[in-house]
Amino acid sequence: MSEQVQRVKRRRVFYIPGYDPFHPRRYRELYRKESAAQSAISGYEIALKPKQGKGPYGWHVSAKIDACDVESEIEVLYWADMVKSSMNMGIAATYAVLAQTAWIYISSGALWRLMRLRKGPVIAALYPVGFLLVQALLAWLAAYGIASGVQMFVPGLVGKLIGWTLGGVLAYGILDFFRRKDNKFFAYYLMHDYAYSARTRGANPPELEARMEEFVARISEALEAEIDEVLVIGHSSGAHIGVSVLADLLRSKELRADGPELSFLTLGQVVPMVSFLPDAWRLRADLAFMAVQERPFWVDVTAPGDGCAFALCDPVSVTGVAPADKKQPLVFSAAFTQSLSPQRWGELRWRFFRLHFQYLCAFDAPKDYDYFQITAGPMTLLERYHGRPPSKSRIETPVNRFRSLAP
Incomplete structure (x- = not known):
């Protein structure tokens, strides 16, 4: 030129x-x-x-x-x-957001329709849900193990209180470890990403x-x-x-x-x-x-x-x-x-x-x-x-359930 x-x-x-x-x-x-x-x-x-x-x-x-x-x-x-502000929540709040986001995508039918387009981004969306649940399961198993072990040596109510207190501390430590290492796992980050639009149902x-x-x-x-x-x-x-x-x-x-x-x-x-x-x-x-x-x-x-x-x-x-x-x-x-x-x-x-x-x-x-x-x-x-043809393998099938342009 x-x-x-x-x-x-x-x-x-x-x-x-x-x-x-x-x-x-x-x-x-x-x-x-x-x-x-x-x-x-x-x-x-x-x-x-x-x-x-x-x-x-x-x-x-x-x-x-x-x-x-x-x-x-x-x-x-x-x-x-605004992204930082929306991510500024603790462990419990993140799990509450997880439940809310999953419910919105599942109950609306959006999740199943998105899977008809591309499975990759849907898997990416499901990854933080799955990995956060795995973290919760590991924390619970650790807490249960500690509580059970303590009660073997200290029976009765005192043993339960000591065991579950120590188990709760360990469980929180496990969850906090994953949260602090999220720059490697991206579970919290992605969860907040999908929740940002889901919390307002797309508005x-x-x-x-x-x-x-x-x-x-x-x-x-x-x-x-x-x-x-x-x-x-x-x-x-x-x-x-x-x-x-x-x-x-x-x-x-x-x-x-x-x-x-x-x-x-x-x-x-x-x-x-x-x-x-x-x-x-x-x-x-x-x-x-x-x-x-x-x-x-x-x-x-x-x-x-x-x-x-x-x-x-x-x-x-x-x-x-x-x-x-x-x-x-x-x-x-x-x-x-x-x-x-x-x-x-x-x-x-x-x-x-x-x-x-x-x-x-x-x-x-x-x-x-x-x-x-x-x-x-x-x-x-x-x-x-100008004049470049679109990709032949593009997807144009309308699969969205919600198509209204106004409330």
């Missing part, structure tokens, strides 16, 4: 993370590391420096790709504080709605700037937040014909985990609305190798809200098994949580998906993927 036909010279990127309690610097450092790796593989140049514009979290990218110089400002739309919590209004304002301001593209990216749970944020934006603002190109990229989405819940009217309505829009151009990228995402499931169609004149999204695979070398795939294939972030990382042999070309390259998302 020559300088004369270059479409994008300046870009604003808004990245919406999933349910992640970490500071946005984690994403900056991931981008720094992986962009360097991808540029070495693909033969282009990328350099990062501190954020230049307003806004608290982000970084600036200067790239030379296809002989074109491009400046991109990347901003993380922050909601990790957005008020604090999230308020933060989404701020996101709309940030993106709206960028659309008034003299730039070439505004790219909104939603990863994991951030995908369904992005759907509603952009739906709100389009309802409140008419896009300028001479303004920046507005683009929308969803990665590793788990939309059905929310849209299949009874009270997710807002999300279902936003999905139906976004499906018929000409702008932004919406691309949904997943991969069957990502066991935490609803790979190649069209989020609009499987939710059962696809209008007759549905235009979007374009659904295709990042093709992990083809884009990663056999050695690299062998290293990653059982690291499920790492694979869920592969969309933001370098590939050994990228096909037509390259995160850094999209976020820092000279083409808009529409120009890059």
